[in-house]
Amino acid sequence: MPPRDEKIVQIEAALRNRFFPNVPKIIKQGRENWTEEQHDLDRLSRSLAAYALASQCELDDTTATGAITDGSNDGGIDALYFDRIGNRLVFVQAKYKKTGAAPTQADILKTINGVKALQARQFDRFNEAIRNRLDEIEDALDMAGVKLELLLTFLGDEVGSHVTTDLNAFRDELNRFSPVMTWYTTGLEQIYAWLVAEQAPATVDDQITLENWAGTTAPRKAFYGQISAAALAQLVEDHGKALFERNIRHYLGSVGVNTAIERTVRSRPGDFFYLNNGITAVAEAITPAPGNNLKCAFGLKNLSIVNGAQTAGAITIATLAGDISPDAKVLITIIEIGNDVDDIGRKITSARNYQNVVRGVDFAALDPNQERLRQELKVAGITYFYRSSAEARVRRDDTFTLEEAAVAMACMAFKVRASAELLQQPKPINAIDFVVAAKKEIGRLWEQGGTLYGQLFPAGLSGVRVCRSVRMYRFIDRILAGTEQSETGYHRRMFFRHGRYFIMAFVALRSADIINRPQLELVPADITLLSQRTNELSELIYAVTVPQQAFKGYLAMFRNLTDAQPLANSVLQRLAEQDAQQQAMQPATLPAQGT
Incomplete structure (x- = not known):
């Protein structure tokens, strides 16, 4: 894991890239003489409030940005959102300070008083950003069973003891008759973990149909047969790079042998099955439908093509020129690897790819450390290619x-x-x-x-x-x-x-x-x-x-x-x-x- 100061660098880059276009500089009352650096930190604080809300409530960035209420007369509430599905009204107090300083007791008392004022319908005390959302706020306050959540987000690890005491007293006051209110913090580690988790590749759960297939169950389950080239192309279009997550390379583009594959699948579809090496895939679980050996559907959990990215990519490119003949078939082998505790997925990828012309650098893609670096860099808006691709x-x-x-x-x-x-x-x-x-x-x-x-x-x-x-x-x-x-x-x-x-x-x-x-x-x-x-x-x-x-x-x-x-x-x-x-x-x- 990177050190604390480098995590902050990545978080700041992500906030600037994602939220600054829609979080402009604002002139607050009493802060007309702020420097550009002060305005910059203010924008980062508001962006942090939006990001915490987006992550906690699973919102898109635009919706989260629209929930920012920070400004003059904000009642200590930097953002708020009524999560109708979760039946909760979420208030955010954000502090972006590289020192890791948490909201102070004065900050929290202001927020507590702001929430109380909203409960009392004293809306004239608030700024336009909050008054514009009165329908949403009143709907929440009138909703039986709604929960009030106060989220503190900052770049540190914990809040002070006085802040904790005040928040617990406020919580206990509201929870006299039933659990209505809760508060929690999201510090540096949680914010960074959210950002990195967003960069994790999506898993592919899908279904394919095999013709003329056979299978084995020992020592592990595996099936092999024909998949139509058109169905394979559709699979690639539906899932993109996620389909090749365990492969050592992505599609390299229309170069060399890939151009020949594109030409053959269109001009000689009936011969394609005999002229191509086929592809290999692994899946966490394989579930066959009750078909027959001539044709059967297979449900696949966490599917990945580990050998044959160039074949799959070339066929997909070929579809851009028009529909592919149903006569075009591809040999596919699918191996069930379970939760991969014995690293069999990596071993299969390595062994199957040694049969083709690959460079030594391609096998570095099997190092999980490279995927970690890619995710870290993507947080900051940097794209790291550790797999070969066009x-x-x-x-x-x-x-x-x-x-x-x-x-x-x-x-x-x-x-x-x-x-x-x-x-x-x-x-x-x-x-x-x-x-x-x-x-x-x-x-x-x-x-x-x-x-x-x-x-x-x-x-x-x-x-x-x-x-x-x-x-x-x-x-x-x-x-x-x-x-x-x-x-x-x-x-x-x-x-x-x-x-x-x-x-x-x-x-x-x-x-x-x-x-x-x-x-x-x-x-x-x-x-x-x-x-x-x-x-x-x-x-x-x-x-x-x-x-x-x-x-x-x-x-x-x-x-x-x-x-x-x-x-x-x-x-x-x-x-x-x-x-x-x-x-x-x-x-x-x-x-x-x-x-």
Whole structure:
């Protein structure tokens, strides 16, 4: 799980993306001289109120935003909603403070008095946002058995003792004759859990019809037979990517063999069954209807196609040109895996996909840690493609792939070590090992059975850290690529072409202050410092390499550990000398004079 400050970063990004377009700045009485920063925090508080209401009452964002009542004369009520299905009137008091401060006793007493005023029908005390909803409020107050719920939402963990005492006294007062009122809090952990849970992929529960089928029950239940290509395409259209949640790849688009599949299913439908490998699917439970072996319907719980995403995708694309002949059939195998306690689903996915041409990076999709990172990043509006797909090829500022993340982490996540440090036990992680691997055998970075992948993507790695590393990597790479293009000398051009990963490792070494900030974006101060450090370190490293130019080219120098590590030792020594000189140039602190 990410640390507290990174959770707040993701929550803020989600609130800005989802609610700010409909939560404008408002000028409250007595706050006409607020700064833009104060107005920004006010909008975040109102957005938090809307989100808490949306999550608690299962509302869409637009409806939740419309329930905001925060403003002058709001009676301490930031949002309210009459949940007619749940027969409850929900009041929200929200505080968006990064310190985690909860609503104060004064805040809560104001809210309590506001609820009491509504109960007493003293509506003239309230602002227009509340008066516009009097029909809704009065309907709730006149409804027998309605419950009043007071929700406190903030970025901390618990409210103060005085707040608890006041709220309990108010609750007890209303509950003298029957349980009418309750109050509860949603702090940072609950808010973050809601946001992440929203990003979990949907499960697919559906029914398909198999023709000419057979089955087995031991050692586990499985069925195989023919499914019509048209029915398969409809399944994909109905469920989209959720249908391929256990697959190592999504549909890669109309490229290569996929184009041939599209053409064959349309032009030779009767032969398609014989020319295609078919697909494999797993399901938590399979329930056959009382059909016969010629044709039978099967109910499938939590269905996922684990092999054959390209076939299914290509057939679906082919339907765009018109209806597919009913003669087009596809072989499908469906295996029941239950709750997958023995990880059989992953094993089936891995084994069945080894039969086709796939890249090593595709199997990283079987790591549940990658799905966790995707969900975390999606909370903040960042799309992380850890499965190959057609969409993943389009590079945008708010998207990146597993491959790019792996290279960025290899260059930015570890400390450059001198040879003497590497003699320690246990041996410390060394950035040079990773940048050499990225230059020489980049596939080792995402090799599931290798030693590097687990260090690049440990269980504790946060989405914010990955995103920040990718953005730093992209920025530095643009600087170094631009420098390479501008160089006219052969040696310098080759240095900037082949030494980029090595240079980045040293920029990261000198930029812990930037790397460790819990922010998604690089602010102007970060960009200035990174640009300056990249240029300075590039020149320093180049100067260290000059004596080696006569003996070895830069490609060999940066892709072999036997050359790169001694070079790193020399650069570290040069940096230490540079730091010592700068420290010596600083004025000494004068001792205090005695009396």
